[in-house]
Amino acid sequence: MGQVAFIVWRESVEALLVVGILHAWLAHTPGAGAARRWLWGGVAAGLVMALALALALYSAQSLLLDWQEQLQTLMVLVAAALIVQMVLWMRAHGRTLKRDLEQDLSRRAATRNWWGVALLAALAIAREGSEAVVFLYGTLSAAQGAGLQSMLLAALAGLAAALATFALLQLGGRVLNWRQFFRATEVLLLLLAGALVVTALEKLQALEWLPPLVDGVWDSSWLLPDMGRAGGVLAALAGYRAQPSLMTVLGLTGYWLLMAVLLRRSTPAAAPVPAPLRAQG
Numbered sequence: 001m002g003q004v005a006f007i008v009w010r011e012s013v014e015a016l017l018v019v020g021i022l023h024a025w026l027a028h029t030p031g032a033g034a035a036r037r038w039l040w041g042g043v044a045a046g047l048v049m050a051l052a053l054a055l056a057l058y059s060a061q062s063l064l065l066d067w068q069e070q071l072q073t074l075m076v077l078v079a080a081a082l083i084v085q086m087v088l089w090m091r092a093h094g095r096t097l098k099r100d101l102e103q104d105l106s107r108r109a110a111t112r113n114w115w116g117v118a119l120l121a122a123l124a125i126a127r128e129g130s131e132a133v134v135f136l137y138g139t140l141s142a143a144q145g146a147g148l149q150s151m152l153l154a155a156l157a158g159l160a161a162a163l164a165t166f167a168l169l170q171l172g173g174r175v176l177n178w179r180q181f182f183r184a185t186e187v188l189l190l191l192l193a194g195a196l197v198v199t200a201l202e203k204l205q206a207l208e209w210l211p212p213l214v215d216g217v218w219d220s221s222w223l224l225p226d227m228g229r230a231g232g233v234l235a236a237l238a239g240y241r242a243q244p245s246l247m248t249v250l251g252l253t254g255y256w257l258l259m260a261v262l263l264r265r266s267t268p269a270a271a272p273v274p275a276p277l278r279a280q281g
Helices: 002-027 035-063 065-110 115-142 148-170 178-206 229-238 246-266 275-280
Strands: none
Touching: 002 035, 002 065, 002 115, 002 148, 002 178, 035 115, 065 115, 065 178, 065 246, 178 229, 178 246
């Protein structure tokens, strides 16, 4: 259930960041008091959209009884892809997120187009909420015998941790600022995505859609069994397996090679130094 708490924590912090920027801007803008109602209306609409997706996934699972294993495998892969997409998007846009939001708000304030504030809030909440729903579905599909009650408790713990994290980061960032926070959590997110990739590969092999190539490339269970306490944490967080197949090893290696290429491409280039400054240096 640690994965559930982490996912809810990270997604909630991102949603709180966007809503916090919007609320702070409106609080310091003359004549924008009415827009706050639009803001909270957008938050409510975003939550409704995320809930609708959760109900749709639950209904799809109930209807496709003969295809549950295939559906769960697909959702595990989708969850991994969304995690990677989120990390890449934040890496590319995180530095300018506050500025871009405030510029958009300024344009809307000039025309008193406050429904746009609701739309921004709704999209932010719906995006993070829907991603959390898919992540949770994929994570629980990867886990065996996960109870609904324990999942709910873990989700509430993650939400509480997100509120505490947001409050701490708003105090001035003396210990940890937003950039450091996102850099630290993106590593954990990529590890989690790798764990989901491993689970999906194993499910595809169980469905005989992929060959294992070689069973048990190595056996490290004598040192760190993946069903033990420490090994289980490493398995859930990073996809560790004590006796992996060659297909699983190749798939996880390919995933990390792809991440290295994508992260390199998504890193914003440093602004060029003007010629006079270079000459003075």
